[in-house]
Amino acid sequence: MPSFNPDLFRLAREERGLSQKALADALKVVQSEISKIESGKKVPGEAFVGTVAAFFGYKPEFFAQTNLALPEGGILHRKRSTLSATERNRIEAEALARMLDASALAKCQTAFTSDLPARDGRTPVEMARFLRDAWSVPAGPIDNLPLLVERHRVLILAFDFGTDLLDAFALPQPDPEAPACIAFNTNPAFPPDRHRFTLAHELGHVVLHRDEFADESDEKRQENEANEFAGEFLAPEADIREDLSPPLTFARLRELKAKWKMSMGALVHRAQDVGVLKKSEAKRIWFLFGRYGYRKREPGMGLAPERASGVRRLLEKFRESRGGDELPEFLHLARPLFDRRYGATITVGNLQGASAMT
Ligand SMILES: [Zn+2]
Known part of the structure; x- marks a missing residue:
């Protein structure tokens, strides 16, 4: 019996943004045929696999990889009402396809598993401090975040999601021998000043939640934890407290944005987190953010995107x-x-x- 991996067949379909019906029409078969193949009830013949491979741009051997494991269920259970299910599936599928490539390439290298300590019951803030220490990050702003993350073999799969409705997501790791991966949007509409916090947030998910990715019940806690981790990892309280001390003017925020390579919004949140900003003062700043349109887009301050390599x-x-x-x-x-x-x-x-x- 020829070997065929139905999960990879579904992956190729979703990567192209096609429904089962649309694929069936394109291949001139009935939809139930596609459905049976994807559910593993039917193993297609060699000729059909050849046609499918040519249609999707893969080699037929791609579909024969029965040893490859894909994560179960959806990856992005964090619902975004504005992103359609088809779009979400398309982006997830492309990320998974790139993860399979990266894992195969990584396995050609010796020692390519990610350098990630276990959580061992630490809080997100403790984990951020612990990881900076374990990775020997000097005090103060991180020089180049993607470089640091990838040096410790957490791979960034950077590609244009074709939308700005989603910034990034961490991928579950079905293969413990492969490096952890974060999919990251390079769409030009995603402002560079949000890149750092986004990447640190996803790193937080990888570090804190990699054993509980499938658990959708605790989404809110996971989101808060990833944010707490990101804040402390990018701007440790001990290093940034003085910078954020009052008065936190807009001129000061612009200076700090250039220094810490974080958005002014993230810096205001940080000032609230570390308790140096009075409630009334924070309220006033957020009011002005709304009035200037900074909630949507801040002045760039010359921040360029840091590229993953x-x-x-x-x-x-x-x-x-x-x-x-x-x-x-x-x-x-x-x-x-x-x-x-x-x-x-x-x-x-x-x-x-x-x-x-x-
Ligand atoms: Zn998140």
Whole structure:
């Protein structure tokens, strides 16, 4: 019997944003056929797998990987009413597909599991301090957050979600041998001053909740914990308290934004967290934020996005050892899909890009 992984079939469909019905129409079969294949009730023949692979831009071997485990159920149980279910599934599926690539590439390297200490009952703030310590982060603002995170082998899967209704999400890790992954939106409508807090928040989920990802019942607590973690990890109370001491004027907030590379909004929240901002004063600042339109978009203060480079480095390492032409084959991708996914990241066969690596 030919091996076939129905989960990967569903993944490819969702990645294209297609319903079962739309796929059935495109392949000229009845919908129940697609449904039976996805539920594992029917194993398709070689010819059908060939057609499907060509349609999706994968190699037929992609669907034969029965050893690959995908997380059960949806990833983004945090509901966003404005994001449709199809869109959510499409973004999740692309993130999962990229996670499978990254895991396969990472396994070519020795020691690629993430460097993450166990929570051991710590509070989010304690965990943030503990992780800074474990990762030897010097006091004060973090120099380059994606670089720090990826140096400890938590991979950032950066791609354009095609919408600004979702910033990032942490992926559950069905394979303990693979590195932890965070999907991160590079859509230009997602302002760079929100990048740091977003990434630190998702790192918080990875560090604090990786054993309870599937638990939807405690969403509110998990959100609060990830925020508490992010605040202390980016701007430890001991280091930022003095910077935030009154009077917290807008001129001061702009200076601090450039120094800490965090939005003014996140800095005001931080001042409230560490208890240096009076309630009445916070109320006044938030009122002005609303009036100036800062809740939607603040002045950028020249903050540029910090780019993740972990996946590019994995691709480069593979190319150095095995040659670039083998990359699409190794990932079971037809060339056009490989180019679409990684074309901007790496140019196969052109070693020029390697010198620009950090
Ligand atoms: Zn969250």
